[in-house]
Amino acid sequence: MIKGVIFDFGGVLVTDPSLKLSRAEAQILNIEPQFLTKFYRDQDLEKFERNLISPTKFWDSLQKKIENHTKQEVGQAQIKQFQETLINKFVLHSKFKAFILELKKNYKIALLTNNLPSWMPIWEKKFKLKKIFSVIVTSFKEGIRKPDPEIYLRTCKKLGLGPEECLFIDDQKKNTDGAKKAGLEAIQFTTEKETIQRIKTKLKE
Numbered sequence: 001m002i003k004g005v006i007f008d009f010g011g012v013l014v015t016d017p018s019l020k021l022s023r024a025e026a027q028i029l030n031i032e033p034q035f036l037t038k039f040y041r042d043q044d045l046e047k048f049e050r051n052l053i054s055p056t057k058f059w060d061s062l063q064k065k066i067e068n069h070t071k072q073e074v075g076q077a078q079i080k081q082f083q084e085t086l087i088n089k090f091v092l093h094s095k096f097k098a099f100i101l102e103l104k105k106n107y108k109i110a111l112l113t114n115n116l117p118s119w120m121p122i123w124e125k126k127f128k129l130k131k132i133f134s135v136i137v138t139s140f141k142e143g144i145r146k147p148d149p150e151i152y153l154r155t156c157k158k159l160g161l162g163p164e165e166c167l168f169i170d171d172q173k174k175n176t177d178g179a180k181k182a183g184l185e186a187i188q189f190t191t192e193k194e195t196i197q198r199i200k201t202k203l204k205e
Contacts, residue, residue, distance in 0.1 A: 002185065002203055003165040005103055006155055007133075008146075009113035011171030012189045013096060014127065017089040028082045031070050039065040048116055051140035055118045059083075087119065092127055095192045099199075100132060107203075108159045110135035112152070112168070114145040135159055146170070147178025156184070167202060169195065 010016035017025075021040060026033040039062055048058040063074045103109060111133040115123070117140040124130060137155045139145035146152070156163045163183035170176050176186035187202065189195045 001165065002107070002167045002205075004108035004110065004156070004159045004161045004167070005100075005199070005203075006110045006112050006152070006159075006166055006168045006179075006184070007100065008168075008170040008172075008175065008189070009111060009115060009123065010090065012169055012195075013093060013100070013111070013132075014123075015089070015091045015093070016171065018086060021086070022089075025082055025085055028078055028085060029066050029070075029074055030072055031066050035069055036066070039069070046145065049114045049139045049145050050143055051117055052143075055116075087122060090123070090126075093192050096196065097132065099192075099196050103199075104132075108135075108161060109133055110137060110155050110159050112137045112146065112155045114139040116140070146172075146175040147181075149178055149182035152179050152182035152184055156182075167199070169199065 007013055010018065018040065021033050021037040023033050026036045029036060044053065044058055044061050047053045048055070059079050063079055066074050100109060109132070111129060115138050120138055120140070129136060135155070135158045137151065137158060139151065142151055142154060144151045152168065153163060156166050159166065166184045168176065168179035168184045168186045169189055170179070170186070171189040173188055176188045179186040185202065187195065187198050
């Protein structure tokens with residue numbers, strides 16, 4: 001029987017424009033969107049999300065990758081503008097938030113996110129995460145990230161539940177697969193309406 005529901009952040013509670021960076025962000029750095037996405041989302045991002053490298057090292061590394069590719073100098077002001085532009089593109093899924101708050105009346109609720117240590121305070125303030133979730137588990141605090149099965153088990157433990165008692169929601173299949181390997185039930189997020197219905201159906205089982 002499901003007693004707890006665990007939600008991803010980007011792509012579930014809010015949109016995630018970082019999965020495929022747009023021309024608006026790319027133009028700031030004078031690079032094609034597909035290459036900016038490739039350089040931004042490489043292994044350094046995974047290390048940053050696990051708190052293995054500092055913010056300075058991550059952004060300096062991205063700057064150098066772009067400069068090597070474009071053969072043009074990239075200034076710190078451009079990097080800062082890129083960050084601010086991207087941050088502003090994360091938009092709340094308001095219907096999904098309302099649904100989570102309804103679930104909270106009868107289920108234990110948690111947030112599990114691969115995220116940047118320097119951006120999490122921004123999300124907490126902008127989206128009032130601590131008013132929604134009593135349990136928030138981040139990759140940078142745990143030192144591991146989804147889809148490592150261990151991070152799901154730690155989240156279940158913080159809820160005081162076993163993995164078989166938890167349902168996990170994420171927009172990326174590799175992450176829902178990781179949850180299933182850890183023994184949780186899992187649903188891949190598609191749209192707000194469809195995902196809400198699928199969760200309701202699962203919770204009735």
